[in-house]
Amino acid sequence: MTNLNEIKKYLDDCENPLILFDDDSDGLASFLLLYKYMERGRGIVVTHNILDESYVKKVEEYKPDLVVVLDKHKIEQDFVDKVNVPIIWIDHHPLVKINGVKYFNPKIYGKKDLPTSYWCYEITKENLWISTVGVIADHSLENLREFSKNYKDLVNYNIKEPFDALFNTKIGTLAKLFTFILKGNASEVKKCINILTRVNNPYEILNKTTPRGKYIYERFEKINREYQRILQDALKNSISTKNILLYTYYAKEMSLSQILSNELIYKFKDKVIIVARQKDDRIRMSLRTHYKSKVILPPLVKKAIEGLKGTSGGHDHACGGDIDKEDFKTFVDRLEHLIKK
Known part of the structure; x- marks a missing residue:
């Protein structure tokens, strides 16, 4: 240490x-x-x-x-x-x-x-603004008051819920942007990261005041259009049980599961969210519970995946996992049963 x-x-x-x-x-x-x-x-x-x-x-x-x-x-x-x-x-x-x-x-x-x-x-x-982007994206409001002193138009320091900051503020838009520009073609991702190392303030991106800021924001908008399509499909076609809201989608090139699971738990606070992306013979999962929920994910997910061809890891209310598609239904059924206990 x-x-x-x-x-x-x-x-x-x-x-x-x-x-x-x-x-x-x-x-x-x-x-x-x-x-x-x-x-x-x-x-x-x-x-x-x-x-x-x-x-x-x-x-x-x-x-x-x-x-x-x-x-x-x-x-x-x-x-x-x-x-x-x-x-x-x-x-x-x-x-x-x-x-x-x-x-x-x-x-x-x-x-x-x-x-x-x-x-x-x-x-x-x-660069407190960069830290705040990462902190909000990871469901925390730490240093928000300090940040809001210089960026009153980007966030209201009276916000009490991390997901309100993520989905209803301009700094939250940047948190989504940071997530989205890491998606897609590797060379494009590398280019966006290199550009970000030269961005000096959040307004370059949000207000597109420089060519580099404009480039980053337009890439975000392109991916966001696809994300909004998937989000609307999830809201219409997710499978809901007593404890779980399950959405499965197929995407070869780009995973939007993390931000999607965050937005679904924001909308369905009483559920355990499973966003499952199928790629070839594997299912990659993003799981969420509300941060005030008594349902702690890691021990439940670990127990549900035991003996199956899969792995998992993460935090109390945000986990990831990877499992063979043949074992996926068994995993979901087990998790539902464990939550009932």
């Missing part, structure tokens, strides 16, 4: 850092905060559920003097063992045991479970 001051020293002293970050808004915001602070290095989106040995090649290609991992819930020991430079891991998921990593997780110190982008801001103390 390590603390934020030690991490800051590593960031200040390194010359060629490689930042590996999760493929969601919190991960992207965390990367942008550290990259803008250091003004050097390279970032790579980790699209695998776990940071595994396959990413060792990226490290060997780039030859960094420091590897920073942001917002990934698990790192394989094989990855760590094959990387010969210091590894810093900043995360807020359930604690894991791993050797050879300088590991910061607020749970180690009994601190509040806040998004990784919050902790990255605590290191850099720069």
Whole structure:
């Protein structure tokens, strides 16, 4: 384990850092905060559920003097063992045991479970707007009052519900934008991330005041049109049981499950939401319960998936999973039964 001051020293002293970050808004915001602070290095989106040995090649290609991992819930020991430079891991998921990593997780110190982008801001103390985007996207209102002092038109600090901020404010629009621009063609995603490293304030994007801001916003609008189509289909065609709202869709190129499950739990607070995206022979799931719900997902999902060809992980009220399509119905039936208990 390590603390934020030690991490800051590593960031200040390194010359060629490689930042590996999760493929969601919190991960992207965390990367942008550290990259803008250091003004050097390279970032790579980790699209695998776990940071595994396959990413060792990226490290060997780039030859960094420091590897920073942001917002990934698990790192394989094989990855760590094959990387010969210091590894810093900043995360807020359930604690894991791993050797050879300088590991910061607020749970180690009994601190509040806040998004990784919050902790990255605590290191850099720069670009609060980027941190707020990541924090809101990860269902928190931390630092909202401080942010609203300079950006009164983007959010009302009197908001009490994280999803109200996400779905009914301009800073929430940016949180969705950060999610959406990580979708689709890899080269397009990389281009958008590179552009974001040069964006200096939220108005460049929201008001399209610069060519780079306009480009980012127009890409968001394109993906948002597809998202709105899927959302309307989910509202019409989801299967509802006593405890579960289930929506299944097919998409080869782009997953919109995380933001869709968030919006569905915002609209159906008393349900367990399962958004299931089928790709080939696998079902990739995004599960949600309302943050005030007594239904805690990880132990239930773990029990329901036991003995099936699948994996799962996540937070109390937001989980992800991957399962063989032949086992999916069994999983849903088990989960329904477990919730009833």
